[in-house]
Amino acid sequence: MAQQVEAFCKNLEGKNISFLDMGCGTGILSEAAIRAGIPREKVMAVDIDEEAVSYVKNKGINAKVSDLFSNLGDEKFDLIVFNPPYLPASRYDRAKDTTGGKYGDETILRFLRQAKKYLSENGKILLLLSSLTPKTRIERLLKSQGLKLRKLSEKKLFFETLSIWLISHT
Numbered sequence: 305m306a307q308q309v310e311a312f313c314k315n316l317e318g319k320n321i322s323f324l325d326m327g328c329g330t331g332i333l334s335e336a337a338i339r340a341g342i343p344r345e346k347v348m349a350v351d352i353d354e355e356a357v358s359y360v361k362n363k364g365i366n367a368k369v370s371d372l373f374s375n376l377g378d379e380k381f382d383l384i385v386f387n388p389p390y391l392p393a394s395r396y397d398r399a400k401d402t403t404g405g406k407y408g409d410e411t412i413l414r415f416l417r418q419a420k421k422y423l424s425e426n427g428k429i430l431l432l433l434s435s436l437t438p439k440t441r442i443e444r445l446l447k448s449q450g451l452k453l454r455k456l457s458e459k460k461l462f463f464e465t466l467s468i469w470l471i472s473h474t
């Protein structure tokens with residue numbers, strides 16, 4: 305995901321874009337964007353986990369505790385990136401950084417229901433999905449919002465395939 309975010313940002317015509325790192329964790333995606341030339345002051349990182357947020361703040365990156373968009377006011381972003389918790393809940397893994405609800409798509413669906421309001425006119429989303437994440441409800445929701453979904457890349461790992469999707473108005 306970090307490689308994809310860096311490559312995507314490097315290819316942007318203008319680098320002066322507002323960038324949101326949703327579920328920032330250690331801030332690896334914010335760092336990829338900054339490396340690619342997005343101005344640090346245009347980067348905002350949020351996470352539901354306070355420890356993650358203070359870790360990212362210590363790296364000199366703007367960061368806030370937020371349950372998805374709840375603490376972002378009326379801000380709009382040109383690019384939102386999200387490596388979400390996407391695994392279906394299991395008795396082996398209930399951690400909020402990996403488990404996306406009973407079926408695995410719940411946090412993603414909640415994110416997508418809110419995201420359109422926080423996108424600028426030509427705003428885009430880069431979203432990581434796994435072959436373990438059910439896609440039907442995600443595709444149906446995006447269609448109902450008039451948003452397009454296009455696969456940018458795919459990587460096979462030993463028990464799943466990860467893919468990066470571009471979501472945009474056109």
Ligand SMILES: C[S@@+](CC[C@H](N)C(=O)[O-])C[C@H]1O[C@@H](n2cnc3c(N)ncnc32)[C@H](O)[C@@H]1O
Pocket residue numbers: 305326327328329330331332333350351352353356370371372387388389400401402411
């Ligand atoms: C798979 S990790 C990704 C971390 C980092 N962005 C990366 O790519 O390595 C998912 C992150 O989403 C955060 N998260 C989970 N639910 C969230 C929510 N409702 N609002 C904001 N962040 C959330 C977790 O705390 C975790 O840091």
